[in-house]
Amino acid sequence: MTEATLTPDRILDAAEEVLTRHGPAKTNVVDVARALGVSHGSVYRHFASKAALRDAVTERWLARVSGPLDTITAEDGPAADRLRRWFDALIAIKRQKANVEPELFATYNAIFAESREVIHAHVETLSGQIAAIIADGIARGEFAETDPEATGKAVFYATARFHNPSHAAEWKDPGIDAAFDDLWKLIVRGLMADGGGKR
Template structure:
């Protein structure tokens, strides 16, 4: 491959930088093409529209968190500890993205507002990770088999919804507030007890 072959990855890297510089409202495909030194037609050969490019770049940006969270979910410790650490890592990742990468976070919020399949897939992936931790915990006798954890997929979705104050971008303005840490810990404790976590 020649060093400057125009691959989808190179286009997405350039798009991230362009989005960081101009924000989702002002960034254009022409800006991306200019940053790469190619015609906008060359970009369109890989991504048929600005919307497709925006979705692909956001999907890639979200996947980085998904990979990191999958490692937490698949760790070696007891399931309740992994679930606690997973919720912590999720909140940390969202807060980091909102605070330190505001233009890409704004792009993500545009897709949330459009009910994009990228956002739907992201939620499905993360709820799937939670489901596996709960299933594993029930199998090992670390979550009560008789309560809500008996239906791991349903319990995972409930745990996801119950913690939405800490991952739903609608609450992003709240994530730097004073009371957010004790609020997070109180809900996490309620969720873990609700799943019948053995102490």
């Protein structure tokens, strides 16, 4: 590859491959440049530091999680049903990544601690999507009046066991789906304008 054809996306593709192969502790910009057949200076023209490159890789990986959820957030229909589908999708995406891409999943877990601002932005995006669905439910008269943003964050953190990568080892528990169903009943009952009497 020549420097003229080098793009940020190609660098990120190579960085993912190198991280998967060697892990975050043994991966640096020189390794990524070597995989691309360019000088490390060429990589630095696109990403100012190793930390910036890692953050960009992490952002792209997390966008693959939040992107599909945007569609559900923007859909029409009963808010409770949409919120449940949003969580089902989030949980399925995380489990799929843990099962199908275990090395990459483990690698990202290792570098998340070094990308706190990126992770914070991701959490804000996801809890914001929940808040948008809750706000729509309030507007429709389906959900009780509440602060959508605060409630969105509360619901996001209350369900962390089922989608936060730090709990990935628990996702193989055969009772994990039933546990989420039990928690979901409590959450939706608390949100409903009628006190959840119909649920």
